[in-house]
Amino acid sequence: MASIELAFKRLFDLIVSSMALIFLSPIIVLIAIAIKWDDHGPVLFIQDRVGKSRKNFPCYKFRTMVLGAEKIGHGLTVVENDSRITRVGRLLRLWTLDEIPQLFNILKGDMSIVGPRPWVSTQAAYCPLEDARRFNFKPGMAGWAWIHGRNSLPWEERVRLDLWYVDNWTLWLDFSILIKAFVLLLRRDGVYAAGDESRAAEAQESRVIVDQWRTDNSSSILRQAQDVAVEKYALQAVQEDALSG
Numbered sequence: 001m002a003s004i005e006l007a008f009k010r011l012f013d014l015i016v017s018s019m020a021l022i023f024l025s026p027i028i029v030l031i032a033i034a035i036k037w038d039d040h041g042p043v044l045f046i047q048d049r050v051g052k053s054r055k056n057f058p059c060y061k062f063r064t065m066v067l068g069a070e071k072i073g074h075g076l077t078v079v080e081n082d083s084r085i086t087r088v089g090r091l092l093r094l095w096t097l098d099e100i101p102q103l104f105n106i107l108k109g110d111m112s113i114v115g116p117r118p119w120v121s122t123q124a125a126y127c128p129l130e131d132a133r134r135f136n137f138k139p140g141m142a143g144w145a146w147i148h149g150r151n152s153l154p155w156e157e158r159v160r161l162d163l164w165y166v167d168n169w170t171l172w173l174d175f176s177i178l179i180k181a182f183v184l185l186l187r188r189d190g191v192y193a194a195g196d197e198s199r200a201a202e203a204q205e206s207r208v209i210v211d212q213w214r215t216d217n218s219s220s221i222l223r224q225a226q227d228v229a230v231e232k233y234a235l236q237a238v239q240e241d242a243l244s245g
Helices: 002-039 087-094 102-108 121-125 129-136 155-168 171-187 197-216 228-237
Strands: 044-050 056-062 112-114 140-142
Touching: 002 056, 002 087, 002 102, 002 112, 002 171, 044 121, 056 102, 102 140, 112 171, 129 155, 140 171
Parallel strands: 112 140
Antiparallel strands: 044 056
């Protein structure tokens, strides 16, 4: 029964993604022209993500940030008033239009319309064995965690909701998630991570500690951080949602 339902899920993905790309084709062209006109940079932001069975795939998004954004400012952490977001990118992020190219990922079979959000390899590396079943499903454009707060949720809560989805998946659950996702798109809730610039700065400082720890291969670096909050951010820094274009 499960295999039949999964086959229907794939068929649903193919039908919806194909129809959406046809319907949105004029908007896709206009967005591509706007991004190119804005700063003459590439239209797409392509980043390796971890999919079903931990297989990597190139994830497509419209570029919404300046070139080399991951190396300046807050690194991989994106805040609401981030100066690295382009003029066009701010509008795309507000309405989640930057994720339209992921419809091509769905056609290719890398992603699904509904599923846990795709992680980068850094995030997947810190996924404990007991949570690894989240990789039993293809990542999705919308998901159970997505409709319960998106980026505003704490990391642990996102993982918990992803696991609930995997453990309780049905086709009807996918349909209900998709319907609620449309409503949330209009409300524009949870586009950015909870917190402000100061939290992002703390995360960036802790990321430096983690990078040094990886280089030195010594836990003594982490022990030098006496503040418990800083150590917490050190772990959270490698779990933050990756730069999304």
